[in-house]
Amino acid sequence: MIISFIPILVVDVLGSVAMVVIALLCLYKARILRSMDPDNAVFLYLLWISTGFMIFALSRSFGHILKQFLILTSNGATWHAITSYSGSVNTVSFMLVGLITLFFNQSWNINEKILSGRKKLEDTHIKLMDLNQTLEHKVVARTEMLTSSEHKARRIFEQSLDTIVVTDEGFKISEINQAGVTLTGYQRKEMLEKKMGLKDFMSLESEWEKIRGLLETHEYILNEETDFLRPDRNLVRVLITGGVDYGAFGCGKTFHFIIKNINDKRQMEQQIAQADKLAALGELSAGVAHEINNPLGIILGYTQLMLKENSGFEEDLKIIEKHVKNCKTVVSDLLSFSRKGSLEKSRVDVTTVIDGVIKFLANHTDFRNVDIQTGHAPQDPLMIYGNGQELAQVIINLLINACHAVGKKGKIEIETKQTQNNLVIITVKDNGTGIRKKHFSRIFDPFFTTKPVGQGTGLGLSVGYGIIRRHGGDITVRNRKERGAVFTITLPFAPQKR
Numbered sequence: 001m002i003i004s005f006i007p008i009l010v011v012d013v014l015g016s017v018a019m020v021v022i023a024l025l026c027l028y029k030a031r032i033l034r035s036m037d038p039d040n041a042v043f044l045y046l047l048w049i050s051t052g053f054m055i056f057a058l059s060r061s062f063g064h065i066l067k068q069f070l071i072l073t074s075n076g077a078t079w080h081a082i083t084s085y086s087g088s089v090n091t092v093s094f095m096l097v098g099l100i101t102l103f104f105n106q107s108w109n110i111n112e113k114i115l116s117g118r119k120k121l122e123d124t125h126i127k128l129m130d131l132n133q134t135l136e137h138k139v140v141a142r143t144e145m146l147t148s149s150e151h152k153a154r155r156i157f158e159q160s161l162d163t164i165v166v167t168d169e170g171f172k173i174s175e176i177n178q179a180g181v182t183l184t185g186y187q188r189k190e191m192l193e194k195k196m197g198l199k200d201f202m203s204l205e206s207e208w209e210k211i212r213g214l215l216e217t218h219e220y221i222l223n224e225e226t227d228f229l230r231p232d233r234n235l236v237r238v239l240i241t242g243g244v245d246y247g248a249f250g251c252g253k254t255f256h257f258i259i260k261n262i263n264d265k266r267q268m269e270q271q272i273a274q275a276d277k278l279a280a281l282g283e284l285s286a287g288v289a290h291e292i293n294n295p296l297g298i299i300l301g302y303t304q305l306m307l308k309e310n311s312g313f314e315e316d317l318k319i320i321e322k323h324v325k326n327c328k329t330v331v332s333d334l335l336s337f338s339r340k341g342s343l344e345k346s347r348v349d350v351t352t353v354i355d356g357v358i359k360f361l362a363n364h365t366d367f368r369n370v371d372i373q374t375g376h377a378p379q380d381p382l383m384i385y386g387n388g389q390e391l392a393q394v395i396i397n398l399l400i401n402a403c404h405a406v407g408k409k410g411k412i413e414i415e416t417k418q419t420q421n422n423l424v425i426i427t428v429k430d431n432g433t434g435i436r437k438k439h440f441s442r443i444f445d446p447f448f449t450t451k452p453v454g455q456g457t458g459l460g461l462s463v464g465y466g467i468i469r470r471h472g473g474d475i476t477v478r479n480r481k482e483r484g485a486v487f488t489i490t491l492p493f494a495p496q497k498r
Helices: 002-036 041-072 076-159 178-184 188-193 205-218 263-308 314-338 350-361 388-406 439-440 460-470
Strands: 163-167 173-176 220-229 235-243 254-261 346-349 370-376 382-384 411-419 423-430 472-481 485-494
Touching: 002 235, 041 076, 076 423, 163 178, 163 411, 173 178, 173 188, 178 254, 205 235, 235 263, 263 314, 346 350, 346 388, 350 370, 350 388, 350 423, 370 388, 382 388, 382 485, 388 411, 388 423, 388 460, 388 485
Parallel strands: 370 411
Antiparallel strands: 163 173, 163 254, 220 235, 235 254, 346 382, 411 423, 423 485, 472 485
16 A cells, blocks of 8 residues: 555655746746846736745645645544644635736736836837937027027128217117227227216217107117217218117117218218309409409509599598508409419428528518427328429418417427328418307308408318319318317328439
């Protein structure tokens, strides 16, 4: 009986051991798979069910081996006492495996939803990555475009020949280009540190109030003309166009202005108008002078004959003679004024002409108490192509006017120099009363004079202006910073022909 039981015992024991070994291997493999992918529900299910089978295998194998051992040792009663406990463990472990299997379907559905959501998240993540990359490319492209646009705008701002000014809400300058620095005469750093505004550039406060009123009413101005007063006290005529800019959200209000220098244009217009005046008056004065000159000559001749005969009217005749001579002087000026370059021209040394004029005027009564100073640059002779007699006439007129301006005692300075662009500059300065602003526009007009009646004809500067223009030059006037006036003659230099 015992011999026949041995194969069954061996099979039972070996089977139990084999079942435990297989359960351990299954559990080990399940743990490896679980560690490789902790989020995989199938691997989690395999781990759980392998654990359940492991418990079942240990319980059943231990129970079978214990049973065979007790039977062999004739302790069957003991086995019958504990068999119910062993069966309970087997039942619980088997129920555990069953429950794992039953709930796996629900777990699998949940896992499917999780995986589906994960897939969607991954797809969304990929799309977001693509969008982010596209956005980065767009940001880089837009940044490059913005940088290029800003660079172009900055180049236009800096290299513009017209003045560009940006001010804050209170019209204080925040940006100005190099053309504005040149036009106003102030340095950019000085403008910003002193918080200067457009008002500080204008010669008349009333004109600024007018422009400000237009800006506050219409929020723009278009082609408004005004005068800028530079630090050297020179006036510059400008044309201003500007308007308000509210900028982006949250930015303060600013004003942008474009300012054109029209000083040369105004001077050209004035010169054209002056040329028209001179041309018309020249035609008129030539005819009038000839018509008046002959009767004046006859009157003067008879007056001088009567003076020789001692007719008893010497005092009256001398008065007639004096006024007739004054009339002949006026007529002579008219003829000179109307003459159109009939005198011959040649190369003339400006310095020699000026020295000759000063020597000629030195013995004149009005100049005896006037200090005339000359300043000639130490260089080669200042040669021009023109007529020395006419140039001397211009210098004489300027010096006589300066003498009248300084009074009995004063100082007159006459200087000459040559510029790098081949121009000869002659300046006549005095420390007299200067020129009123309202007279600047008419100072070269024929017959315009501020002298009392009988002390001036008003033709000196007009004649001088005509002579200088015929010589291809220009003559301008301004007041000095301290006191007096400055007349500046500009003539083209005539180099020696080789």
